[in-house]
Amino acid sequence: MREAFHDQLDAIFDDLAGMCGQVETAVREASRALMEADPEVAEQVISADAQIDLAREQIEENAFSLLSLQQPVAGDLRTVVAALRMVSELERMGDLSVHVAKIARLRVPDLAVPEEIRAIFVRMAEVAEGMVGRLRTVIAERDAGKARVVGAMDEEMDHLRRQSFAQVLGGNWNHSVEAAVDVALLGRYYERIADHAESVANRVIYVVTGENPALEG
Amino acid sequence: MREAFHDQLDAIFDDLAGMCGQVETAVREASRALMEADPEVAEQVISADAQIDLAREQIEENAFSLLSLQQPVAGDLRTVVAALRMVSELERMGDLSVHVAKIARLRVPDLAVPEEIRAIFVRMAEVAEGMVGRLRTVIAERDAGKARVVGAMDEEMDHLRRQSFAQVLGGNWNHSVEAAVDVALLGRYYERIADHAESVANRVIYVVTGENPALEG
Known part of the structure; x- marks a missing residue:
């Protein structure tokens, strides 16, 4: 019974890592x-x-089935519930990527991000991709050490978002109001992707160590 | 055992309704x-x-305790997990309110929302408050009919957000770039509050009827 539980739990974490890859x-x-x-x-x-979205549904069903059939308690129960939360957050990160893609599409053939702040957004994109890429390994290996690295990367994202705001609001903005609104929303979307990545990483730390780094909803 | 389960579940939903009041x-x-x-x-x-945040922690602990001690299966299990998700979404709605308050505070003594679009934001605030107020009853009474009313209110919020965008981007915007950015972010925060309210309402529908209206993460 215990062995079956841990096999099924491993399968759920493998699926979560696969979803994180998507x-x-x-x-x-x-x-x-x-x-x-x-x-x-x-x-x-x-x-x-x-x-x-489909991956989310399948992982949720597997987690429910595991809870129903194996009736885990204590730490095992918390691990399965943590997996259910991670799946919601990963799905949300996908939605936020769609928001970024929709702003890009709306401005074609123009670039939504003006040249002067392009470098900031290139870096935001790198940080976001780097966080999510590392997160996949964090989930697959349930590695609390690497999870802390992902959490620490969120600070750079916050810094980048402040930088982008400073550019837009600094008084030297000579682009349209539309571009300012795009930049504000894009900054928000990248920040939220990073927040969720940090939150998923914190859940892995919790699952592995029992510590509870400040979790976000 | 079954009776104890349902008493504890009722207590969790009462606490959720109380948190929704906050x-x-x-x-x-x-x-x-x-x-x-x-x-x-x-x-x-x-x-x-x-x-x-404290209410969230307490409700989560109670839900974990219920899962551990009573080992619910099938519909009862899904109801407890739905409660765990509702508590996360309610907490997030609180965070989004804080974001609105912080923009307000940042612009004092000025108003963050310019006069011409004040009416749109007054209505956004009414819709958001109306949704959350009804949601409290929906949770307390686990009333699927009222939950559908909350879900339907989200459409007006989406409409209001599009209206506010049209004002900012319509070419007649004679306020600062800063004001445009504030309005874009405020619109996003109210929209997200309404999205979460709809999602919590959908979870109540699911708990009561077993139907699964398009759930968000």
């Missing part, structure tokens, strides 16, 4: 659509989101 | 801070969020 693709391709004003790449991100 | 206050007062540029009201919303 989210990594979504984040990377949404950023590519944004930086290259590529409508086809944007469309791919938008349509591929249905597969992320 | 969120209702946060949404209402954040909107008041925004519309009146009142820094003290904004501060109250920001500091009261700790109590919402």
